[in-house]
Amino acid sequence: MQETASTDPATAAGSGRIVVEGLGKRFGPVEAVHDLSFTVEPGSVTGFLGPNGSGKTTTLRMILGLVVPSTGRALVDGVPFSALTSPGRVVGAVLEVQGVHPRRTARAHLRAAAAAIGVPDSRVDEVLTLVGLAAAADRSAGGFSLGMNQRLALAVALLGDPRILVLDEPGNGLDPDGIAWLRSFLQAFAASGRSVLVSSHQLAEMELTAQRLVVIDRGACRFDGTVAELRAGHGSRVLVRAADPARLAEALATDGITEIDRVDDGVLAVGGADAVRVGDLALAAGVAVYGMSEERAGLEQMFLRLLAGEEQR
Ligand SMILES: Nc1ncnc2c1ncn2[C@@H]1O[C@H](COP(=O)(O)OP(=O)(O)OP(=O)(O)O)[C@@H](O)[C@H]1O
Known part of the structure; x- marks a missing residue:
C-alpha cells in the first residue's frame, strides 16, 4: 500500500521523529504489544522501560520494520521504515549484539558494514573514535568483552551518521565507567538535535x-511523559526537622496536607507539598525549622508502584 505524504508536522517526512500509533502485535495467543502510541522527539532521549517480556523488543522491531504489526503503524522520520530510501543514513539501530567473526578486527568489521550501506571507509575511524574503540581498532573482535562488543555494535549503528538512534538495552555488559560514557554519549547525540x-x-x-x-x-x-512528571505523580516527600513537629503537623493539616509521617525524632516526612509550601506554613505557624530536604523516591520504587497500581484496576 502506498503511504500518502502527511501534512501533519508530527508525522511529516523529515521530521526526525519516531511516531508510534495504535501499534499492536499478536503472536498466536500472546498479545505482545497492545494499542501502543508514543512519539520520540528530536533533541531528547526517550527511555523505553518495562519488565522482562513486556513487549519492548517487539515494539522496537516493529519500528525497524523487522516485525509486521497486527494493528497500527510506526513511522520513522515520517514514513514506515520499509519506505526509507537510505535507512542506514536515517536510523542507526542496535537490537541484539550479534557475534562478530572472532578473527575479524573491529576496523575490518566496520569497513564491511560501511560498504554495505555505501559509506566511505574514512567514516570507520570516526565512529571508532566516537565509541572509544580507536585503540582497539586492529584487535580481533574474538577477544572483546561484552562491553566492547556493545561499543562496536553502536559504532556500526553510527556509520551512516543517522539522525535517529534506536537501542535495545545498550547498557548490558557495560561496567560503571562504560554506562557513564554511554549516558553522556546519548545525551550529546540528542543535544545535537537528533x-x-x-x-x-x-x-x-x-x-x-x-x-x-x-x-x-x-x-x-x-506511563508516557517526562521524568519530572513521573516523579510528581509518584511522589517525593519533604523531610522537615522542626522545633515543634506536632504544631507543624497541625498547621499542615489545616492547610489540607494530610500525608504526614513522623520518621525520626523531630522529623516529619510530608507528601503532597513542596519544600517552599512546607517552609511557608511553618513560618506562618511560628514553628522553627532546623532543616529541610527533599526525599526523591527512586524511579525504581515509582516504577514498581506504577505497575502495582495498574494491577489493581
Ligand atoms: N517471535 C515470537 N513468537 C512468539 N512470541 C513472541 C515472539 N517474540 C516475542 N514474543 C512474546 O511476546 C512477549 C513480549 O516479548 P518481548 O521480547 O518484546 O519483550 P521485552 O520487553 O523485550 O522482554 P526482555 O526485556 O525480556 O527482552 C513475550 O511474551 C514473548 O514471549
Missing part, C-alpha cells in the same frame, strides 16, 4: 539519561 529511543530495565539509569519515559507492562503503555 532523536534517541533506548530500551532498558535499568530504571535508575534511565532517570539519569532520559528526558522522556515510556513505560510499558504486558504490552500496554503505563
Whole structure:
C-alpha cells in the first residue's frame, strides 16, 4: 500500500521523529504489544522501560520494520521504515549484539558494514573514535568483552551518521565507567538535535539519561511523559526537622496536607507539598525549622508502584 505524504508536522517526512500509533502485535495467543502510541522527539532521549517480556523488543522491531504489526503503524522520520530510501543514513539501530567473526578486527568489521550501506571507509575511524574503540581498532573482535562488543555494535549503528538512534538495552555488559560514557554519549547525540529511543530495565539509569519515559507492562503503555512528571505523580516527600513537629503537623493539616509521617525524632516526612509550601506554613505557624530536604523516591520504587497500581484496576 502506498503511504500518502502527511501534512501533519508530527508525522511529516523529515521530521526526525519516531511516531508510534495504535501499534499492536499478536503472536498466536500472546498479545505482545497492545494499542501502543508514543512519539520520540528530536533533541531528547526517550527511555523505553518495562519488565522482562513486556513487549519492548517487539515494539522496537516493529519500528525497524523487522516485525509486521497486527494493528497500527510506526513511522520513522515520517514514513514506515520499509519506505526509507537510505535507512542506514536515517536510523542507526542496535537490537541484539550479534557475534562478530572472532578473527575479524573491529576496523575490518566496520569497513564491511560501511560498504554495505555505501559509506566511505574514512567514516570507520570516526565512529571508532566516537565509541572509544580507536585503540582497539586492529584487535580481533574474538577477544572483546561484552562491553566492547556493545561499543562496536553502536559504532556500526553510527556509520551512516543517522539522525535517529534506536537501542535495545545498550547498557548490558557495560561496567560503571562504560554506562557513564554511554549516558553522556546519548545525551550529546540528542543535544545535537537528533532523536534517541533506548530500551532498558535499568530504571535508575534511565532517570539519569532520559528526558522522556515510556513505560510499558504486558504490552500496554503505563506511563508516557517526562521524568519530572513521573516523579510528581509518584511522589517525593519533604523531610522537615522542626522545633515543634506536632504544631507543624497541625498547621499542615489545616492547610489540607494530610500525608504526614513522623520518621525520626523531630522529623516529619510530608507528601503532597513542596519544600517552599512546607517552609511557608511553618513560618506562618511560628514553628522553627532546623532543616529541610527533599526525599526523591527512586524511579525504581515509582516504577514498581506504577505497575502495582495498574494491577489493581
Ligand atoms: N517471535 C515470537 N513468537 C512468539 N512470541 C513472541 C515472539 N517474540 C516475542 N514474543 C512474546 O511476546 C512477549 C513480549 O516479548 P518481548 O521480547 O518484546 O519483550 P521485552 O520487553 O523485550 O522482554 P526482555 O526485556 O525480556 O527482552 C513475550 O511474551 C514473548 O514471549
